[in-house]
Amino acid sequence: MATTKTDLRAQRTDKAIRQAFEEMLMTGATPIKVSALTQRAGINRKTFYLHYDTIEDLVDSYISDARADLLGRLGQHTPQEFLANRGLLINTLTDFFTANQEFYSYIMFADEYTALIRRFQDDITRTLAKSLSEATDLSFDDAALVLTFSCSTILTMLRMRLRGQTKMTPEEIREKSVALNIGGLRGAMGLDV
Numbered sequence: 001m002a003t004t005k006t007d008l009r010a011q012r013t014d015k016a017i018r019q020a021f022e023e024m025l026m027t028g029a030t031p032i033k034v035s036a037l038t039q040r041a042g043i044n045r046k047t048f049y050l051h052y053d054t055i056e057d058l059v060d061s062y063i064s065d066a067r068a069d070l071l072g073r074l075g076q077h078t079p080q081e082f083l084a085n086r087g088l089l090i091n092t093l094t095d096f097f098t099a100n101q102e103f104y105s106y107i108m109f110a111d112e113y114t115a116l117i118r119r120f121q122d123d124i125t126r127t128l129a130k131s132l133s134e135a136t137d138l139s140f141d142d143a144a145l146v147l148t149f150s151c152s153t154i155l156t157m158l159r160m161r162l163r164g165q166t167k168m169t170p171e172e173i174r175e176k177s178v179a180l181n182i183g184g185l186r187g188a189m190g191l192d193v
Helices: 002-026 034-041 045-051 055-074 079-084 088-100 102-108 111-135 140-162 170-189
Strands: none
Touching: 002 034, 002 045, 002 055, 034 045, 055 088, 055 111, 079 088, 079 111, 088 140, 088 170, 111 140, 140 170
């Protein structure tokens, strides 16, 4: 019975930490310091350190969650489906960033976490490139190039929207990303996508 109380308390504390972090990040309070985060969460620093080693460790937990979610979404389709259905990859990425958790979009584009985000993108690219190269006649390097190009286009356009540099709707971003990717992949890779 004591374990259940402890588990519930740990869950409530983790939820308070995450809620405070999300609120601070989404209101532009960066860089976020442990002292400010714990004050906002209503806990002490020692309690924070029982859950996370650093703020970067907390961010990494979000990125791990995002990775699992995105790979789950991408795993709902085969590489052949992505190749045969124009825009399916773009749709999947756009849906992940716009319809899933708005917070992931903020954290994915925060300048303070560039190294962690790059690791996330590289990991996703490697995982998908391996799958794509095994299912097609593309080499791993070509598959990685295709995926990097496709992901970079959509991420750049979404970043522009979040930063207010464009007023395009998610649907317009989707359409333009598909057009850019189709043109670029045909020209550079000779792919008939």
